[in-house]
Amino acid sequence: MLLAVCARFPPIEGCANSRISDTIKTSESHFSCRKMTSKLSIHATISADRASVSFVAFSREQAIQCNITRKALEQCFWAPAGASDERLLKALSDGYERISARVHRKFLAHPSSSVHLDVIDFSS
Template sequence: MEALAPAPRILANRRGVAFDLVRANGSVECVVTVEALEAYFWLEPGASDARTLKCFGDGYQRIAALAARKALAHPAASIELTSSDFARST
């Protein structure tokens, strides 16, 4: 039986949302910054944790696709997605 990836979570410093990108050869720990969520996913500055996670969930398909592309281009144990990553993808 396959283990489920942990739910997305707000970083302790509140600068991003961490999530696991599950791939065939394992998982990659990823973070999308709050700055990127504000710039590209309509997150209001100073939003609550619940609102931040909702915004992340609403944009998850795009976020995960970009994380997967970045992981393929630059294999690493962890990936951070910033506003500049989304600017290049549009």
């Protein structure tokens, strides 16, 4: 199943191409005329055993299949222990900027078509 992470960016005064709706990409030119605070629409699925959440992120215009553990969402992104599916997805959405930054760093360090995130990835 192909999942997508998309955002709709509102028009910004003085920007010629500001009415474009794009898939999120890390290229600087894609962000030059858009507000970074736009609301994300994240398409994610919860594993059958409810132990992880899968989603697709983009790094250097490449789609990366990502997986974050329930444990990471509970310990690092304020999902309560034993949270419902909806609450897990909300934790993913609320922490998406930090999560996607981690995906990007892991991808740059070890290019791959998939990235797995766990609690250790968010430890300082």
